[in-house]
Amino acid sequence: MAKIKSIEYFRVKPRWLFVKVTDEQGRSGWGEGTLEGHTQAVEGALDEIIARIIGYEADDIEHIWQTVWRLGFYRGGPVFMSALSGIDIALWDLKARNLGVPVYQLLGGKVRNKVQVYCWIGGDRPSDVENAAKARIAQGLKCVKMNATEDVNWLDSPSVLDSCVERLKTVKSLGLDAGLDFHGRLHKPMAKQLAKALEPYRPLFIEEPLLCEHPEALKQLSGLTSIPIAFGERLYNRWDVKRFLEEHSVDILQPDIAHAGGISETRRIAAVAEAYDVAIAPHCPLGPLAFAASLQVALATPNFVIQEMSLGMHYNVEAGDIDLNTYVKDQSVFEIHDGYVNAPTGPGLGIEIDEELVRKIAARDGALAAEGVLRSGWGD
Secondary structure (H helix, E strand, C coil): CCEEEEEEEEEECCCEEEEEEEECCCCEEEEECCCCCCHHHHHHHHHHHHHHHCCCECCCHHHHHHHHHHCCCCCCCHHHHHHHHHHHHHHHHHHHHHHCCEHHHHCCCCCCCEEEEEEECCCCCHHHHHHHHHHHHHCCCCEEEEECCCCCCCCCCHHHHHHHHHHHHHHHHCCCEEEEECCCCCCHHHHHHHHHHHHHHCCCEEECCCCCCCHHHHHHHHCCCCCCEEECCCCCCHHHHHHHHHCCCCCEECCECCCCCHHHHHHHHHHHHHHCCCEECCECCCCHHHHHHHHHHHHCCCCECCEECCCCCHHHHHCCCCCCCCCECCHHHHCEECCEEECCCCCECCCCECHHHHHHHHHHHHHHHHCCCCCCCCCC
């Protein structure tokens, strides 16, 4: 066993925050604590946590998680949990690397050999949807996710919902399954109508049809539609999800491993969900470390169904020559085969990070941020 010697974090474009934990023997693990739009807040939380846990035994992942969670009077929420996530993922990567096995072996081993994935196609305009969907088919995908609507008034003309139905029909006609992300933009009067209109065309799920701040409305909506209801990216621990499970208002939980306490808490959320016959489909429009960690959990989790990945996502494209594989040395690890990504075979998270490139971009973009010229979405 070896103690934690150092913990570093790196702000890299397009909008990711990587964490590196190094032990006294010079061995390292990598994690991700990305929280879109709040990078500097997470960095502040990391500074506080790092000061607490330097010198702890790096192998004692659960002890470290509980220490960080319990020693502060205030806990939970996206900023705190994202910081904890980055460290937790890095500790799992470090421990598995030291043992020479993939993380999923430490989680009980595989229950599957490959993971079904989906990617984002936007979806605000029908012509864009068709072209984007065809591009995803060419990448080997069988499933996509897209916007349900643009901004809709609290009570709007029912005709504003027609384009959503047409876009879903377009994607389905190409042979793809599709999830529809409402982003919590709709209020109950319109969400009920849209869910009813979509039912004949059988979307894979509707995501965040209402904000999770309205649990009573979500419970009502779940009783009105046969479409599976998915949400959970804005729930950060097992206590956050408990009410929705008890009220039977969710069919598919979508914890984000970079927001929900890392590998440790995501596994616990999945286990609680299984007791209520609820599947998990982890949220992950993030970087390679969050995606790799999600794969490890997916491979060892019986009630897992499908995994989001950010390959070719608009945030990445807008950042220039940056994509999911940019910081990964062996880009074949995330290759899509007939809608699936195969189980990584390497130790730890199963990927090797290009640390030289990470440090180069972090140093450059950190300087730009200090000068106040860093583009929104790259690092804040």
